[in-house]
Amino acid sequence: MNLRERYDAATADLEAPFAVVDLQAFRANAADLVRRAAGKPIRVASKSVRCRALLEEVLAMDGFAGIMAFTLPEALWLAEHGLSDDILVAYPTADRTALRALAADGRAAATITVMVDSTEHLDLIEECAGGRPIRVCIDIDASYRALGGKLRVGARRSPLHSPDQVRGLAEAVLKRPGFDLVGLMAYESQIAGVGDVPPGKAARGLTIRAMQKRSRLELARRRAAIVKAVRELRALEFVNGGGTGSVEKTTAERAVTEVAAGSGLYQPHLFDYYSNFQGRPAALFALPVVRRPGPGVVTCLGGGYLASGPGDEIRLPQPYLPTGLSFDANEGAGEVQTPLLGDSADLLRLGDRVWFRHTKAGELCERFEALHLIEGERHVRTVPTYRGEGRTFL
Structure with a gap:
């Protein structure tokens, strides 16, 4: 029985349109992510799963620990349902209602870490939390810059690029009561989210691989310097980096303690064009x-x-x-x-x-x-x- 026949047979009683997950492929993809992580824990990116039952399934597997949520309301909901006692919100929030709810719930506040990249974020959180303790993580710009900064490749995220900039915000966090600085994060989208073997575009592939190699070397040096600078101020629980497309490359850095991944579980077709791994459509x-x-x-x-x-x-x-x-x-x-x-x-x-x-x-x-x-x-x-x-x- 071929794959199409198997899917048709398994869903014969369902009326399309509908969506499925092939559990054999899902579990095989999870095992391959763990293999690629080479012993470092994988924090599951919930935006790439968006299903509590499957988040529970993958968190029960060896090699996965913690959730990377995409909004604070989502993190509060997942914490309420007890999915994890370690939830990192990957993006800064301006949701005052959710921040007040976080501060008012001691269990959620001990479970959830919110993202910051400026003193403006600290001001907003402080206004809502009223001095109650909030765990924070500093987001670092992982983009690649060349030609004196004229060329920039990577997602437009944090404004914090240099070790001095990150250390400066870390010092600002530590000076304010009610904040607990627990981690650093840097997402190298130009490596983790860009396939290096685009179909039918050999020249473009060569360019991408050259850019990614230079970016990887630059970021490894810069990330190590940033982690060293912040750890001189205080101990950190985690240093998070990477994504599905860069797992083994990111975990090879000594400064990184964990990697984030989620898309590789479902293996959508955007992730078909990488030379370092091949997932199964799930x-x-x-x-x-x-x-x-x-x-x-x-x-x-x-x-x-x-x-x-x-x-x-x-x-x-x-x-x-x-x-x-x-x-x-x-x-x-x-x-x-x-x-x-x-x-x-x-x-x-x-x-x-x-x-x-x-x-x-x-x-x-x-x-x-x-x-x-x-x-x-x-x-x-x-x-x-x-x-x-x-x-x-x-």
Whole structure:
């Protein structure tokens, strides 16, 4: 039985559209992340999973410890449900209501660490917390700069780039009562989130690999100097870095104590183009064929599940099974219908499923209330996504 037949058989009683997670692939991907981390713990990036049941599953595996949340309300919710006693919010918050709730809940305040990169963040937290203790982590700019700063590659995150800048904020934190500085974080998006073997673009691949090598060496030196400067002021619980695309590269740095990862669990198609690892597609969605407009064409219901990021073609979901299907360039993936072209179209009947892969990991869960978990040829259970539990944090 081939993969498409297995998925069709396991979900024969379900009406598409729906989303599934192949547990065998999910667990294999988790094991490979642990192998790549080489003994350092992996903090699970919840934005890439967005399903409590699957977060619980992966946190029960050896090699995973702690959660990297994407908003403070999400972190409070996960803490309330006891998913972890170590939750780091990856992005700064300006949510005064959530900050007041954090300060008022001693258990949550001992569990959750919030992100800062400026004294403005400290002022806001101080205003809401009223002097009650809050754990904080300093976010470091991990972007690569060249040509005297004229060239910059990487996500626009923290303004703190140099050891002196980070030490300065650390000193400011330590001078204020009510703050506990527990960690540092630096996310090298230009390495962890950029595949180095783009299909059909050999020259671009060479350029990416050269940039990533230079960036990796520069960041390793700078991160080590930053960690040393801050540890001269106080001991740290953790130094977090990296992501799915850079696990083994980031954990090779002595200054880093843990790595974050999440996308590699589902293996969306954005992560197919890396030379250092190859995951198994684990999260998929199925659309039903509802029209046959002509030879070599079928139309599926729905499908306009575009991913965030720059407005390019890679943000489209990818027709996966059966093979040989592609989008109509004039329509792409549509809100209510998606035409697909190719020889395989003539083999599909009304009601047949076309299986797709999303570009990014957890964003798929914002489209579906449930994930149907598949093991072998069986549909073993159905679990709610965040959306299915009535939680849409962004």
